Amino acid sequence: MLEIEELSVGYRSGKKMIHALGPINLKITPGDIYALIGPSGCGKSTFLHVLSGITKDYQGKVTLKGEGLDPKKQDIGFIPQNFGLLPWKNVQKNCRLSLKIKKQNIDPLLAERMDYIMDKLNIRSLQDRYPRELSGGQKQRVAIARAFIMNPDLLLMDEPFSALDALTREEAQELFIDIWNQYKTTTLFVTHSIEEAIYMGKKIVIMSHCPGTVVEIIDNPLFNTENLRENEEYLKLSTHLRNVVKKGWKI
Numbered sequence: 001m002l003e004i005e006e007l008s009v010g011y012r013s014g015k016k017m018i019h020a021l022g023p024i025n026l027k028i029t030p031g032d033i034y035a036l037i038g039p040s041g042c043g044k045s046t047f048l049h050v051l052s053g054i055t056k057d058y059q060g061k062v063t064l065k066g067e068g069l070d071p072k073k074q075d076i077g078f079i080p081q082n083f084g085l086l087p088w089k090n091v092q093k094n095c096r097l098s099l100k101i102k103k104q105n106i107d108p109l110l111a112e113r114m115d116y117i118m119d120k121l122n123i124r125s126l127q128d129r130y131p132r133e134l135s136g137g138q139k140q141r142v143a144i145a146r147a148f149i150m151n152p153d154l155l156l157m158d159e160p161f162s163a164l165d166a167l168t169r170e171e172a173q174e175l176f177i178d179i180w181n182q183y184k185t186t187t188l189f190v191t192h193s194i195e196e197a198i199y200m201g202k203k204i205v206i207m208s209h210c211p212g213t214v215v216e217i218i219d220n221p222l223f224n225t226e227n228l229r230e231n232e233e234y235l236k237l238s239t240h241l242r243n244v245v246k247k248g249w250k251i
């Protein structure tokens with residue numbers, strides 16, 4: 001369980017403090033996937049930066065599995081908007097990065113897991129290529145592979161599919177859910193797309209305008225539904241989401 005209590009973040013800008021986020025109170029249950037949506041500038045990236053350990057200056061309490069958040073002790077995966085691949089490492093080395101950092105030996109079980117993930121994402125043939133030699137969709141698939149190979153306690157993704165064209169985006173979303181269904185990695189991702197939130201979020205967390213707080217958490221009955229737009233419930237849920245979002249965003 002990831003527990004967030006009264007989390008607030010402020011940034012210093014000259015003599016002023018900018019209240020960027022919170023207070024946020026949220027419990028993320030293990031083995032679930034949460035979509036986080038909210039208006040531009042409400043603090044979504046700031047929130048992910050706290051959870052990934054990039055931002056250490058915050059108020060409130062964040063615990064993962066009952067212990068204070070500490071990326072040195074807990075495995076936290078983070079896929080940023082630009083995929084976060086290291087340009088000087090080829091695909092294979094990028095995928096194995098977390099294992100190298102943890103000095104983890106590749107036993108037969110882990111090797112099998114790596115092969116399974118790379119096959120599923122269709123990137124085995126790309127192992128020797130460098131990020132500059134990959135398309136956007138291929139980079140995304142490598143980033144997803146790296147995250148699942150790491151097998152993190154918590155996976156964070158900041159608009160992970162926004163840089164992809166519509167078809168590649170749909171394909172990447174499907175591949176992600178396919179692998180996620182296998183490993184059920186606890187995941188929190190930020191998106192601006194209501195459709196993406198409905199397709200990929202088992203739970204949908206709606207944030208208010210800046211400083212972002214949680215407006216509503218929706219248990220999503222349409223998670224992982226194929227041909228989403230053709231589903232009668234889709235129109236109802238997306239209209240409801242849009243309404244809550246509007247209320248919360250005070251447009």
Ligand SMILES: Nc1ncnc2c1ncn2[C@@H]1O[C@H](COP(=O)(O)OP(=O)(O)OP(=O)(O)O)[C@@H](O)[C@H]1O
Binds near residue numbers: 012210
């Ligand atoms: N380093 C910083 N110094 C000062 N203010 C900052 C800094 N980083 C972010 N902010 C402010 O904090 C607030 C939250 O920013 P953040 O990037 O977390 O929002 P966001 O919801 O991720 O935005 P977007 O959807 O546009 O990516 C914004 O008002 C932003 O201007």
